[in-house]
Amino acid sequence: MARVFTVLDLVQPDSLEEASQILFKKRNNTILGGCAFLKMGSKRIGTAIDLSKLGLSYIKEQADFIEIGAMASLRDVETNTLLRESFNGMLPKSVQNIIGVQFRNGVTVGASVYSKYGFSDLITALLALDTEVELYKNGRMSLAEFLGKPYEKDILVRLWIKKNKRLANYQSFRNSASDYSILNVAVSTLDDRWTIVVGARPRRAAIAKSASSTLSKENLTDKEIEDAAQKAAEELSFGTNMRGTADYRQALCRVLVKRGIMEVLQCKSK
Template sequence: MFTLKEFVQPKSVEEAYEILISGRNNTVLGGTAFLRMGSKKIGTAVDISKLELNGVKDAGSLIEIGACTALREVETHPLLIDHFDGAVSDSVKNIIGVQFRNIATVGASVFSKYGFSDLLTVLLALDTEVELFKAGRLPLDAFLKSPCEKDILMRLFIKKNGRNVSYQYLRNSASDYPVLNAAVSKLGSQWTVAVGARPQRAAIAMKASEALSNSSNRENPEYYANMAADELRFGTNARGTAQYRHAMCKVLVKRAIMEVLQCR
């Protein structure tokens, strides 16, 4: 069981950040859905739910998602169903159940950089930026590659640029963690291939993305899918072996490319 010495609900992000960095064991509380599964020794728990960081908003050329937005809202929000080919909404649908997704938040999912995340893979294939209180605004890819430092994730911004995206996943059973997931997107001639649950966290297949972007002939999606599978690293865990994931990467990426090619 986790322990918790103090519980605070700051009124401003500044205050929240001050408290967060004032003690080594101080932690931002996300939705608390995963809290009980660990035995974390928390000093001061900083609840950021009063900071008005929740909700999905249309911000002109961007869609803004507050860190405290529940995954269920991501799933059902009309803006996220209507944009990004519904992939952002779809990506959270298989996470346990409604009553879990009503607690778990976007901020916790992204900030924790979970390897098994479905959401991260899709966000990575889109033009997503994260806004952190201290580190400021940066592309999601850069954030994922940066070392974990104490900060408060405030918002996500996804560019509403008409990028087409396809999200694919493979699960052993419906509400399990994915064996593998993939998202492929295309804006004009620029392609992005992202693969997650490898089981390491989602990453962009740079070579495959570039090759797709530079090619005028995409008759053979399998070629690019194989390229993605060969450039990424896969590991073995309870849900699948590296060998199987490598093979599945070819299939999921191929299917995603084909689906994107069909959205004209």
């Protein structure tokens, strides 16, 4: 069966206010990202809203934050020097194996985050950092809060990532280099407060809060690391799809979380 999305009209607004007015005018009006995932399904769009004239394709450094515009591509994230030098290069690493370069050139950060895809590598990595999303209608909030809210029509304008000394590592397991993750994991620490995030479960990325809290100390032993990895696998839920079973993902979780913690500890020792 052929997959096709249909667009009845295409507009390029000159302001976010204009884009918002068009978006809310009719139920099936839609903001376009890079259209990469739209091409994989079937959808009828009344008016497609292209934000490319609004200057949102950027990654820049502010005094206390790294700011990423919604129209920046995954390839921009992968190649950006500032992101490569921040958080042990975790964000570029998280996207570098997604499908192929041409695909990553088309997928936008805003569409990836706003859609809350369960398979998203980028969301998993961002959730392990101090990330906020800025929405045109609903303002600024933490990424965790945004992910916990029900879907609501809005425009994701930009991301704000707090600049700090957080050490981080990203891990994923795939059937092949360019396939979707069977499971992905991001681990980070700041002032001995740890965050463990597991995504592609195949559900949406989530923080393993109990496991993270057990690591909030200095001089972790091998047993404490093993216990935290086991706890993460136990407190989160896993599902089965064509890429792997729930039991397989749970076993992978233990391995990838332990590996992520060990990689971060190596960064601390340097």
